[in-house]
Amino acid sequence: MTVLILTSEEDVTADMVVLRLREAGVPVVRLDPADLTNGVALSGEYVRGACRGHLSVGGRLVSMSGLRSVWVRRPGVPAARAAHPSAWLTEESAQALYGMLRATGARWMNHPDAARRARHKPWQLHLAQQVGLAVPATLITTFPQAAREFAERFPDLVVKPVSGAHPQEPPRAVPTSRVAPDADFSTVAFGPTLLQRRVAKRADIRLTAVGDTLLAARMPVAPDAHPDEVDVRFAPASSPWAPVDVPPRVAEGVSRYLREAELAYGAFDFAEDADGIWWFLECNQSGQFGFVEMDTGQPIAATIARWLAGAGEPGHAGADADRSTAS
Amino acid sequence: MTVLILTSEEDVTADMVVLRLREAGVPVVRLDPADLTNGVALSGEYVRGACRGHLSVGGRLVSMSGLRSVWVRRPGVPAARAAHPSAWLTEESAQALYGMLRATGARWMNHPDAARRARHKPWQLHLAQQVGLAVPATLITTFPQAAREFAERFPDLVVKPVSGAHPQEPPRAVPTSRVAPDADFSTVAFGPTLLQRRVAKRADIRLTAVGDTLLAARMPVAPDAHPDEVDVRFAPASSPWAPVDVPPRVAEGVSRYLREAELAYGAFDFAEDADGIWWFLECNQSGQFGFVEMDTGQPIAATIARWLAGAGEPGHAGADADRSTAS
Numbered sequence: 265m266t267v268l269i270l271t272s273e274e275d276v277t278a279d280m281v282v283l284r285l286r287e288a289g290v291p292v293v294r295l296d297p298a299d300l301t302n303g304v305a306l307s308g309e310y311v312r313g314a315c316r317g318h319l320s321v322g323g324r325l326v327s328m329s330g331l332r333s334v335w336v337r338r339p340g341v342p343a344a345r346a347a348h349p350s351a352w353l354t355e356e357s358a359q360a361l362y363g364m365l366r367a368t369g370a371r372w373m374n375h376p377d378a379a380r381r382a383r384h385k386p387w388q389l390h391l392a393q394q395v396g397l398a399v400p401a402t403l404i405t406t407f408p409q410a411a412r413e414f415a416e417r418f419p420d421l422v423v424k425p426v427s428g429a430h431p432q433e434p435p436r437a438v439p440t441s442r443v444a445p446d447a448d449f450s451t452v453a454f455g456p457t458l459l460q461r462r463v464a465k466r467a468d469i470r471l472t473a474v475g476d477t478l479l480a481a482r483m484p485v486a487p488d489a490h491p492d493e494v495d496v497r498f499a500p501a502s503s504p505w506a507p508v509d510v511p512p513r514v515a516e517g518v519s520r521y522l523r524e525a526e527l528a529y530g531a532f533d534f535a536e537d538a539d540g541i542w543w544f545l546e547c548n549q550s551g552q553f554g555f556v557e558m559d560t561g562q563p564i565a566a567t568i569a570r571w572l573a574g575a576g577e578p579g580h581a582g583a584d585a586d587r588s589t590a591s
Numbered sequence: 592m593t594v595l596i597l598t599s600e601e602d603v604t605a606d607m608v609v610l611r612l613r614e615a616g617v618p619v620v621r622l623d624p625a626d627l628t629n630g631v632a633l634s635g636e637y638v639r640g641a642c643r644g645h646l647s648v649g650g651r652l653v654s655m656s657g658l659r660s661v662w663v664r665r666p667g668v669p670a671a672r673a674a675h676p677s678a679w680l681t682e683e684s685a686q687a688l689y690g691m692l693r694a695t696g697a698r699w700m701n702h703p704d705a706a707r708r709a710r711h712k713p714w715q716l717h718l719a720q721q722v723g724l725a726v727p728a729t730l731i732t733t734f735p736q737a738a739r740e741f742a743e744r745f746p747d748l749v750v751k752p753v754s755g756a757h758p759q760e761p762p763r764a765v766p767t768s769r770v771a772p773d774a775d776f777s778t779v780a781f782g783p784t785l786l787q788r789r790v791a792k793r794a795d796i797r798l799t800a801v802g803d804t805l806l807a808a809r810m811p812v813a814p815d816a817h818p819d820e821v822d823v824r825f826a827p828a829s830s831p832w833a834p835v836d837v838p839p840r841v842a843e844g845v846s847r848y849l850r851e852a853e854l855a856y857g858a859f860d861f862a863e864d865a866d867g868i869w870w871f872l873e874c875n876q877s878g879q880f881g882f883v884e885m886d887t888g889q890p891i892a893a894t895i896a897r898w899l900a901g902a903g904e905p906g907h908a909g910a911d912a913d914r915s916t917a918s
Contacts, residue, residue: 305733306733310728314720360733363713377707386635404691405633405635427682
């Protein structure tokens with residue numbers, strides 16, 4: 265049984281996982297959907313009630329029914345590197361490839377439907393509330409008056425995008441930033457705006473969940489940090505990420521979140537306040553983990569490799585992984 | 592409790608359903624996501640574990656928690672008609688609107704995830720096989736040799752798109768056409784090609800499923816029809832569509848298909864052969880129904896209205912509808 269990794273050629277994070285799978289003797293096929301019809305070929309036959317499919321990558325043939333798991337890591341746009349690329353060829357190739365893969369019994373990290381759903385920030389906030397995680401008061405609105413009233417109730421606010429990265433090429437991360445006390449909210453009418461109570465944080469937390477394994481890392485806020493430096497991605501790093509235990513209530517909430525979201529992988533961001541409470545900021549279903557593993561030495565790549573190699577129930581996130589938290 | 596219909600302004604099919612809902616005294620809000628920030632506004636607040644959302648359409652305010660059902664009929668691109676449209680504003684608006692709607696308890700016709708999944712032709716064929724529907728032998732391939740071998744086994748073939756309409760503006764339907772006996776399959780290498788055994792049909796069948804209600808219509812093939820006229824959408828109509836009973840085995844298969852696909856609505860196309868067997872061609876989760884209702888008088892719009900107005904279990908397709916077949 266083979267592990268299929270959908271990603272681009274240059275992906276050192278995927279390399280880490282491939283290395284672990286090779287060490288364990290697990291067959292791996294790495295494929296970029298962008299190479300479809302130009303190095304990558306596919307075929308699926310539906311005859312007399314049975315369905316048989318194959319993929320060919322660099323001359324190597326893999327049976328669809330022999331796929332153990334699919335890791336949707338960083339796939340390119342289907343057929344983008346074909347001899348004559350077009351929107352039509354991309355659409356045809358995407359439907360053919362993902363349509364066939366969806367019909368296999370392979371486990372997904374993450375399933376395309378779960379991945380898409382999990383990107384919706386309003387849905388994330390609602391789910392986080394439901395599973396008992398602490399969520400900072402948040403407003404998403406196009407009503408200037410609603411924004412003004414929210415700012416009166418919660419005077420110390422940050423603003424961040426509702427979606428994720430700006431859709432330019434390459435995508436650009438939009439930093440979370442602090443809202444000035446005298447902010448004019450009239451422009452809220454021109455686009456949905458996400459306002460959130462600023463958590464006076466003493467540390468940032470990155471919790472990487474792989475199946476049932478939760479690996480958390482913590483980076484304390486520098487003593488001299490300016491309160492305007494709200495986004496850990498853009499603030500100067502004061503110290504490396506260090507492993508940290510997951511409080512039981514958070515572990516329970518995160519596990520429920522993953523179950524409800526049907527995610528096998530999730531990178532959770534929390535802000536730890538002065539009372540030690542972890543405030544849920546977001547869950548990125550395709551979040552990077554290389555930098556955490558580098559700093560903490562936590563075996564994230566190995567855990568992903570183990571999950572992908574696992575023979576758990578198809579489509580079931582982490583059915584065969586052990587529950588553990590980092591120490 | 593309100594029914595929310597996401598569609599464009601000019602949509603006579605939606606008009607038919609709105610009329611039925613109004614007759615039944617069910618509150619309806621019609622909204623085109625394209626009008627976001629320009630006639631349509633939204634707001635969602637997440638405070639102390641609770642979530643409250645609102646939509647405003649033409650000055651009318653609707654609570655998200657008061658939504659009974661959402662009909663994704665023919666929605667425009669979010670914020671496409673905003674004062675300053677952009678890819679970024681579209682992304683932000685889409686995530687905000689659909690993210691909030693996804694977090695409500697409303698029933699969907701159809702849920703966006705189910706709708707997206709259901710468009711994949713290879714997945715459709717596989718599911719149709721699994722639920723026991725008759726599926727004509729089909730090959731989807733980029734291997735010329737596989738195409739040649741398939742053509743030897745099944746000499747009478749049609750070719751059709753793997754995806755659906757050509758992604759030009761407006762989208763263009765690509766007709767299914769017959770493959771010439773001496774076809775050269777070498778170009779198959781340049782794009783996934785769907786080849787299917789041609790069903791020598793004596794009639795076309797359109798089965799419209801709304802919840803558990805199945806309404807089938809039949810159009811006999813004209814006696815003088817040329818065998819190259821394989822696509823009912825492009826062939827000259829010989830006679831109007833007429834109601835027809837659904838064979839019990841097909842009804843069972845279609846019901847299982849809808850359940851597995853988590854669809855509340857589906858337009859199934861079958862080809863009826865000389866033995867009376869209905870061969871599954873496809874299920875279009877957003878297929879038109881106006882022309883069938885016009886010809887047959889079948890109460891499709893009324894059935895959709897009843898489904899949308901129903902108080903069935905949230906997210907459960909047709910939990911409160913009666914099983915019935917047209918007579």
